[in-house]
Amino acid sequence: MAQETKELSIQFKDQGNLWYSQKDYQKAIELYSRAIMINDNNPTFYLNRAKCFKMLKTFDKQYQDSLKAIELDDSYIKAYIVNGEALVELGKNDKNTAKIEKGILRMKKALNMCFKQNQKNFEKEIQTSLKKAEKIKWYKQTEIDSHDKERLMYQIRGKMDNHQDDQDILGRFEKYLNQTDPRYEETKNQAREHRSTHKEIPDFLICRITDDLMEQPVVIQSGFTYEKSAILKHFQINGNIDPITRQSVDPNILIPNHYLKQATEYYLERNPWAFQYIPGELYLQYHM
Incomplete structure (x- = not known):
């Protein structure tokens, strides 16, 4: 790449940084995109644009750009952080925690890279993002468990009401639930007692x-x-x-x-x- 062309792409990036600092993320995206059109091998251009998408809550594009930055430089700590954060946000709308867990793994990899590269200035940022991700994972898992328990409660109570005297049907149904859902025993007890386990923090x-x-x-x-x-x-x-x-x-x-x-x-x-x-x-x- 000619030196003049390279300098022009850097100018667009610097202008994008200025608009980013002024919170005009759409304008910043336009300038980072122009920089990428000139030089599509610079991971910083993609990561900066990914950070704009993060601020605009366009998490799919945040994920794509941060992943491209990783592909161009697999030692780019900041790219792993931003990519992990995007996965966590995208995972909020899923039916399981797979994306959230993948995002947490990306952040943990970034943390390990911090120590290996002696880049401890990122450590606090990663720890904060990890704590946020773990909390989001907990809420998501609680949401999933709640839906599963509601389904089980409905099944259990319905069977109890409709077949109180038919022990054979109840026995076969209980065996089926024990085989298909490990939470059955706990949920069955809650259905009978109509209460939840109370937990306290020290x-x-x-x-x-x-x-x-x-x-x-x-x-x-x-x-x-x-x-x-x-x-x-x-x-x-x-x-x-x-x-x-x-x-x-x-x-x-x-x-x-x-x-x-x-x-x-x-x-x-x-x-x-x-x-x-x-x-x-x-x-x-x-x-x-």
């Missing part, structure tokens, strides 16, 4: 201000631990006092509680239902 993982799991737990001068954003907002509104003891504290003394953060992550890995108790912005994003 108190020490819950912020006493928000009543939610803590993502950034910090210890303040009084020795109590709170969610960082919540305690800062408390200081701003109520002054520099501990919300429980009411004693005066130095608002600048906020010590990250690494032990509690690790304990929360460990708990979430083994109790994915608890993702619903992470502060609620993501819940709104998922159900929009």
Whole structure:
């Protein structure tokens, strides 16, 4: 490629970046597309356009462009992140969690590449995207399980009502459900008892201000631990006092509680239902 042509494609890319910074994503897409028409072997052009599609919630095109960036440069960490995020968004409308799980794998690959390439500046971004994806996966799986249980409840209660005295039919039906649906036994008990299992999160993982799991737990001068954003907002509104003891504290003394953060992550890995108790912005994003 001639140097002048290459420079022209870079100019279009730079102009696209300017429009992107001004949040005119459609104009940015036009300029990135012009850059691609001149040079279709530059992965950055595709990734930048993919990020515009992400902002416009055109997730299929976000996926396609970020995948093209990966094909052109399979060590492009940012492309794996954006591609994984697109898969997660596309998976929200599916009947299973396959795309969401594939997106999570892409992000985990990006995280591994961070360590191998010593590019730790991406680590926090990937961890945030992974946590969001895991929560979306939990909501999706809960939605699927809920539909399956509703179907089973209908079948079980219908059979119970229609064949109360026919043990042979009930026995054959129960055998069939046991073979075809591993959730049958649990659902059958719920159908009989008309109740759900109640689950509780250990108190020490819950912020006493928000009543939610803590993502950034910090210890303040009084020795109590709170969610960082919540305690800062408390200081701003109520002054520099501990919300429980009411004693005066130095608002600048906020010590990250690494032990509690690790304990929360460990708990979430083994109790994915608890993702619903992470502060609620993501819940709104998922159900929009």
